[in-house]
Amino acid sequence: MEGKEKFRTYKGVFDERTLRTIFKLESEGYFDELRSPVSIGKESNVFTAIKKDGTYVIIKIYRVNNADFKRMYRYIGPDARFKGLSNQRRKVISAWAQREYRNLLVANKIGAKVPVPYAVSENVLVMELIGDGGEAAPRLKDCRPKDLKKFSKELIKNLKLFYKAGFIHGDLSEFNILNYNEKPYIIDLSHGVRLDYPNVDELLERDIKNLERYFNKLSLKIDVNTVMKGIIKNGI
Ligand SMILES: Nc1ncnc2c1ncn2[C@@H]1O[C@H](COP(=O)(O)OP(=O)(O)O)[C@@H](O)[C@H]1O
Ligand SMILES: [Mg+2]
Incomplete structure (x- = not known):
């Protein structure tokens, strides 16, 4: 399958803009194809994805329409890194993805054992898969x-x-x-x-x-x- 067609099966699961973000990260080479769902949590869906070179990554997609939005807004409010954040749904959800990315970056830099973060765009995060052969x-x-x-x-x-x-x-x-x-x-x-x-x-x-x-x-x-x-x- 080519381009956006690959993600057709996720229509209805993710909104159009999220699908576009996934497609953008794919075209930037962070991965080639989503593979298996690993987990569906309260706030996010986690997938494995394969790259052109045969290695795997994890894609964590924060759902824009999750039920926990109010709690997420309350909790990120006092975080100085996200000062002045409005309560727009998409912005708040993206801030959670950004925060995870930044925390992973600093943790990784100091030598803690966490997945290596590769990219974040809006509500979609790409990171190292901890596991072997595509299995978490x-x-x-x-x-x-x-x-x-x-x-x-x-x-x-x-x-x-x-x-x-x-x-x-x-x-x-x-x-x-x-x-x-x-x-x-x-x-x-x-x-x-x-x-x-x-x-x-x-x-x-x-x-x-x-x-x-x-x-x-x-x-x-x-x-x-x-x-x-x-x-x-x-x-x-
Ligand atoms: N980098 C990773 N490598 C392997 N498995 C992962 C990775 N990130 C997440 N997972 C799997 O996906 C599940 C959900 O991810 P998590 O980040 O805990 O999201 P949430 O709890 O918010 O749904 C984890 O319990 C784990 O099984
Ligand atoms: Mg969790």
């Missing part, structure tokens, strides 16, 4: 690490790097961590806020408490206070 690595929720201690240490190391790079994840849980060959890769960075965000420590604490809950169930104790202190001390 399993989520931590579905794939218990063999060495819990080692895995959790590695995770916390990544959170320290995030903090050092100037932001916290804000939506961390076993759903947003992939277990790729026994190494944690953190994904879904769209909630990530900078350290000047109101009540940022509470958001960080919530992230760590989610980890505590997950590891506790598997009988590995995590001390939230110690981890928090370690992150904050290390970060500044």
Whole structure:
């Protein structure tokens, strides 16, 4: 199939402008063809896509007509990076895609294990696929690490790097961590806020408490206070 025809099957799923954005990224060479849907979340659809050279990427498409728009607007409002953002639906949704892209960039630059971001245009983000042969690595929720201690240490190391790079994840849980060959890769960075965000420590604490809950169930104790202190001390 040629050009826009390739995306015909997604009519009805995405609006015209989103289809045009997908087509634009395709014609710029970021990918050649959408392949399999990986996930349909509240805010976005995630696909694998193949490139001309046979390698795979992930395309995350934030749906403009999602039901969570009001919450997204409230949550991105106090983010200094998006000051003055109007409440126009498309702009707010695009800001979430941009924020995920920027967070991925800085995290990647500092050496944290996150997908490499390749491109963002409006509400569509292209990034590295974490996994092999076009198959996304399993989520931590579905794939218990063999060495819990080692895995959790590695995770916390990544959170320290995030903090050092100037932001916290804000939506961390076993759903947003992939277990790729026994190494944690953190994904879904769209909630990530900078350290000047109101009540940022509470958001960080919530992230760590989610980890505590997950590891506790598997009988590995995590001390939230110690981890928090370690992150904050290390970060500044
Ligand atoms: N870079 C990636 N590599 C592999 N799988 C991914 C990647 N990004 C997302 N996924 C998969 O898609 C799912 C949804 O992505 P996520 O960014 O968490 O969006 P949301 O939770 O907002 O729907 C993830 O749980 C994971 O299975
Ligand atoms: Mg997620």
